Amino acid sequence: MSNHYPFVLEELPYGYDALEPVIDRQTVEIHYGKHHRSYVDNLNKILEGVPDLQDKSLEELMNSEVAAVKNNAGGVWNHNFYWQEMKGEGEGTMPVDLGKKIEMEFGSLVEFKALFEKNAIGRFGSGWGWLVEDSEGKLEIMSTANQDNPLSLGKKPLLGIDVWEHAYYLKYQNRRAEYVGNWWKVVNWEWVGKR
Numbered sequence: 385m386s387n388h389y390p391f392v393l394e395e396l397p398y399g400y401d402a403l404e405p406v407i408d409r410q411t412v413e414i415h416y417g418k419h420h421r422s423y424v425d426n427l428n429k430i431l432e433g434v435p436d437l438q439d440k441s442l443e444e445l446m447n448s449e450v451a452a453v454k455n456n457a458g459g460v461w462n463h464n465f466y467w468q469e470m471k472g473e474g475e476g477t478m479p480v481d482l483g484k485k486i487e488m489e490f491g492s493l494v495e496f497k498a499l500f501e502k503n504a505i506g507r508f509g510s511g512w513g514w515l516v517e518d519s520e521g522k523l524e525i526m527s528t529a530n531q532d533n534p535l536s537l538g539k540k541p542l543l544g545i546d547v548w549e550h551a552y553y554l555k556y557q558n559r560r561a562e563y564v565g566n567w568w569k570v571v572n573w574e575w576v577g578k579r
């Protein structure tokens with residue numbers, strides 16, 4: 385995958401209906417095919433006229449002081465991540481190392497999930513809820529607004545849930561909490577553990 389201009393829409397790692405019933409086919413079609421694609425297209429359109437930025441990586445562009453560059457680059461990165469961290473066949477097996485680390489830092493998997501959900505549900509307006517690792521290897525739950533990303537704060541995302549309404553509105557309408565609660569069923573823990 386090329387990590388500079390022109391950016392391409394990463395292939396969806398499964399079919400549009402693979403995340404059913406947690407995330408319905410139509411939501412994936414629109415979220416991936418329209419929203420995610422727009423971030424890629426908009427970023428390319430902006431960079432077309434700015435040769436200085438054309439050799440910058442997505443991560444570098446996410447730190448841009450130009451809001452449109454930062455927002456669209458973040459939109460591309462965040463959605464690449466979102467599709468990769470999920471899978472269709474139900475909640476994957478938690479890798480032992482990750483499970484131990486979560487237990488050590490949050491008490492138990494149940495307590496971790498409750499905190500993660502509360503944080504994601506409480507994000508005001510559009511944004512993302514995250515599990516991140518800081519520079520000392522400590523886990524932390526946080527959220528960001530819009531398409532901001534923890535990388536810009538020196539924290540590495542391990543898990544991130546899109547809580548923009550477009551991620552859930554067709555199926556859940558205003559019931560963000562229900563979407564967040566169901567979302568665990570499509571988390572690919574093996575993938576998360578590899579990070």
Ligand code: MN3
Pocket residue numbers: 415419463546548550551
């Ligand atoms: Mn989205």
